Amino acid sequence: MRSEPIPRPFALLAALAAALFLLPLAGLLVRFPWAEAVGALTSPEILTAAGLSLVTSISATMLSILLGVPLAMVYARARFRGLRALRALTTLPMVLPPVVGGVALLVAFGRRGIVGQLLDSAFGIRIPFTTAAAVLAATFVAMPFLVLTVEAGLRSMDRRYEEAARSLGAGRWMVFRRVTLPLVAPSLYAGAVLCWARALGEFGATITFAGNVPGSTQTLPLAVYLALETRPEAAIALSLVLLLLSLVVLVALRDRYLPTS
Amino acid sequence: MRPPPTLLIALLALASCGGGSPKSSTSDSTAPPSGTITVFAASSLTDAFGRVGDELTSRYPGTRVTFNFGSSSTLATQIVNGAPADVFASADDVNLRKVAHAGLVEGSASVFATNRLQIAVAPGNPKRITSLADLARPDLVVVLAAPSVPAGAYALEALGKAGVTLIPASQELDVRAVLNKVALGEADGGIVYVTDVMSAARRVTGVDIPEGQQVVARYPVATIRDSRNQHLSSLFVEFLLGSDGQRALDSFGFSRP
Numbered sequence: 001m002r003s004e005p006i007p008r009p010f011a012l013l014a015a016l017a018a019a020l021f022l023l024p025l026a027g028l029l030v031r032f033p034w035a036e037a038v039g040a041l042t043s044p045e046i047l048t049a050a051g052l053s054l055v056t057s058i059s060a061t062m063l064s065i066l067l068g069v070p071l072a073m074v075y076a077r078a079r080f081r082g083l084r085a086l087r088a089l090t091t092l093p094m095v096l097p098p099v100v101g102g103v104a105l106l107v108a109f110g111r112r113g114i115v116g117q118l119l120d121s122a123f124g125i126r127i128p129f130t131t132a133a134a135v136l137a138a139t140f141v142a143m144p145f146l147v148l149t150v151e152a153g154l155r156s157m158d159r160r161y162e163e164a165a166r167s168l169g170a171g172r173w174m175v176f177r178r179v180t181l182p183l184v185a186p187s188l189y190a191g192a193v194l195c196w197a198r199a200l201g202e203f204g205a206t207i208t209f210a211g212n213v214p215g216s217t218q219t220l221p222l223a224v225y226l227a228l229e230t231r232p233e234a235a236i237a238l239s240l241v242l243l244l245l246s247l248v249v250l251v252a253l254r255d256r257y258l259p260t261s
Numbered sequence: 262m263r264p265p266p267t268l269l270i271a272l273l274a275l276a277s278c279g280g281g282s283p284k285s286s287t288s289d290s291t292a293p294p295s296g297t298i299t300v301f302a303a304s305s306l307t308d309a310f311g312r313v314g315d316e317l318t319s320r321y322p323g324t325r326v327t328f329n330f331g332s333s334s335t336l337a338t339q340i341v342n343g344a345p346a347d348v349f350a351s352a353d354d355v356n357l358r359k360v361a362h363a364g365l366v367e368g369s370a371s372v373f374a375t376n377r378l379q380i381a382v383a384p385g386n387p388k389r390i391t392s393l394a395d396l397a398r399p400d401l402v403v404v405l406a407a408p409s410v411p412a413g414a415y416a417l418e419a420l421g422k423a424g425v426t427l428i429p430a431s432q433e434l435d436v437r438a439v440l441n442k443v444a445l446g447e448a449d450g451g452i453v454y455v456t457d458v459m460s461a462a463r464r465v466t467g468v469d470i471p472e473g474q475q476v477v478a479r480y481p482v483a484t485i486r487d488s489r490n491q492h493l494s495s496l497f498v499e500f501l502l503g504s505d506g507q508r509a510l511d512s513f514g515f516s517r518p
Contacts, residue, residue, distance in 0.1 A: 111402075112446040128447050129402070129430040211431025211442070212407060218432075225434070229334035230409045 028240045033233035040234035041241065048215055049223035056131065056219055057199040060138035061146075064195045068146040069188065075147070076154035094144045101140055102208025109136065109209075133210035134217040138199035145198055146191035153187025154180075190253055197249045201242070294493040297325040299345060301336040303352035303411065303480065304435040305376065305453075308460045309513035310350070316509060317500050324493055332410040332435035333357075340365060340485065347488035348497050350480060352376070352436075353411035357481045367491065370483035373501045374515040376454045378419050378476055380468040381443045381461075388449050390468055393423040396450050404439050404448040405429040412436035415476045416452035423474040440465065454478065456514040479518065 006014070033040065040046065075087050093101055109116045109127045119125040127133045161183060165175045181188070203221040210217035212226070220242060228235035302310050307330045314326040329336065329346070337356040340346045341363045349366075350373070351357040357370050382390045388401060396403045406413030413432065420427065430448060433439045439451040444464035458467035482501060484494040500506045507517055 106445060106447065110445060110447050126402075129404075207434060207438075211404065212433060213429075213431050226407060226409055229332075229338050232338065 025243065028236060028243065031236050032240055033237055036233045037237040040231065040237045043234065045214060045218075046220075046223060046227075046234065046238065049218050049220050052131070052134075052215065052218065053200055053220040056134045056138050057196050057202075059135045060142055060199040061192055061196040063135065063139045064143040064146045064199075065188070065192060068143045068191075068195075069150055072147045072150035072154060075151045091144050091148065093141045094148075098141055098202065098204025098206075099208050102137060102205035105133075105137060105140060105205060105209040109133070128209060129211045129213055129217060131210075131216045134206050134219060137205035137209045138202045141202055141205055142195040142198040146188075146195040149191030149194060150184060150187050153184035153191075157183045193249055193253055197246060200245070292492075293323070294321050294490075294496050295323045296490045296493060297327060298347035298488070298490050298493045298497060299327050299329060300348040300350065300497065301329045301331075301340060301344070301346040302348075302350040303333045303336070304330045304437045305352055305412065305456055306330070306350055306480070307437065309456065309510050309515060312509045312513070313497075313501060313506055316505060317497060320500075321493075321496070326493075326497065330437075332406070332412075334409050334411070335435070345487075346485045347490055347494040348482060348484050350482040350501075351411070352478055352480055353414070354479065354481060355414075356411065357483060360485070361483070365486050367484045367486045367488065367494075370481040371498070371502060372479050372518040373482050373498075373506070374480045374510050375518055376456055376478040376480065376515055378415055378452055378470050378478075379455045379458050380450055380470065381440055381453045381458050381465040382450050382468055383443065383446060384464065384466050386466050386468065390450050392468075393420055393425050393452075393470060393474055396420075396452075397425050397427040401449040402430045402447070403427060404431045404433055404442045404451045406436050406439050406452075407432040407434060410435055411478065412439065412453065415478055419452065419470060419474050419476045422476070423470075454514075459514040480515075 071090065075083070106128065107113050109119070111117070111120055111126055111128065116127060119127065127136065157180070161179050162175050165179045170178070201221060202219070203225070206217060206219060207222060212218050212222050218226075220238065224235050224238045224242070227238065300310065300314070307328075310328055310330075314328065318324050318326055329339075329344075331339075333351040333353060333356040336344075336346075336349065337351065337359040340349055340360050349357065349360055351360075357366070360366055361370065380390060380393070380396065382388065390396065390398075390401070395401075405416045408414055408417060410433075412435070431442065433442065433451075436453050436457060439448075440453050440457045440461055442448040443451045443453075444461055450468075455467065458465055482498055484491060484498055488494045501510075511517070
């Protein structure tokens with residue numbers, strides 16, 4: 001494909017934009033502590049945080065699939081009063097500062113929260129400062145990515161396949177499992193990966209709602225933040241690893257979510 | 262070749278974002294101070310420094326003092342990595358030394374205040390927490406600041422003196438987060454500074470720690486070598502050490518060094 005001419009001011013501004021993203025990456029590479037990296041990355045606290053990050057981000061993704069796919073189905077196909085408002089409210093975490101999300105989770109599920117109080121007095125369940133809180137915080141901020149992606153998939157799919165299956169006598173569940181799900185599978189896959197990546201990077205809602213507890217809520221982003229104060233080389237090494245991981249996610253998604261011509 | 266004007270505008274916009282705060286050039290100490298400084302201060306100083314900043318700027322019209330509050334360890338890391346600080350007020354010597362070792366302190370640091378620890382509990386102390394030893398009770402949710410944060414290190418020192426070992430429910434990123442977890446009722450108790458309890462008097466109650474287990478936090482302050490407004494920066498430090506600054510700190514519960 002031949003390159004079209006770009007006006008010079010545009011090219012220069014575009015170069016500035018690219019530099020904004022490339023320079024921090026270059027900074028991490030330049031300052032990467034090659035000698036200490038292996039030791040820093042395999043220290044027990046980092047390995048614990050990494051394991052915990054995997055557990056919380058995967059749990060949040062699974063919870064998002066379980067709850068988010070039905071929600072996307074409702075948004076794509078149901079019609080009732082307040083649907084648009086509901087859709088806007090459940091999309092809010094995408095733009096809300098995560099710390100605000102954490103405060104909202106505290107006043108809902110905290111020990112004195114409207115739901116948390118009931119959980120505590122009825123079952124003795126306390127969510128804050130537990131891994132469950134970290135999963136809940138990650139799900140709260142990440143699920144909208146899955147819901148919106150799957151909803152778009154459901155809206156753009158060809159409904160005639162479902163109608164054909166119905167006319168051939170397939171039940172609703174059968175149609176969903178054998179026709180709808182395979183048709184939206186690329187969207188579901190893209191949504192799940194985006195959701196997982198957002199959950200993996202979650203910081204603000206986690207520190208506010210789940211606190212910083214090594215082994216149960218201290219995920220990698222929290223460990224990076226704390227390491228920056230005591231062991232900056234570990235923080236830089238970790239940052240680069242997280243960055244590369246995110247890059248892998250984007251590359252894996254390039255055909256499914258980010259259309260290339 | 263002349264760069265196109267759009268690029269110049271973009272570069273100017275970038276340059277004005279980068280500094281964080283506009284600064285006047287260095288002026289000699291006889292001229293009236295002007296411009297803006299950014300003071301990096303330990304989060305336990307949040308309320309007291311708000312007052313100090315107001316008093317200083319009303320004494321010298323045309324000046325502005327902005328603050329960056331956080332845990333002293335975070336602030337020290339930010340300054341060492343080139344954050345545009347003019348003054349650094351730390352809650353401990355360790356983090357000020359970190360900045361000094363990087364060659365970024367102008368002159369020497371002076372201790373301007375001391376602080377003591379207290380146990381913050383729910384208003385009226387419904388769980389009847391009377392000592393550090395009580396904090397180890399299994400029915401209590403106790404939060405501390407992380408050990409890398411001054412308040413967390415001091416708390417561990419006090420617990421050590423009291424011979425108490427406890428596993429905190431959470432290690433918060435700064436002392437204000439500990440206070441807020443108690444004020445919100447998520448935690449039954451937390452070790453904070455006396456001044457934190459005072460600032461949240463209606464939301465928490467303070468339980469005293471006996472002298473033998475007490476830890477005294479010393480707050481050093483210094484101007485930063487790269488400050489582009491050394492004049493106003495050193496005035497801020499002088500004001501802090503002078504009688505008006507000390508009176509302002511007193512009213513928030515800090516003690517004199």
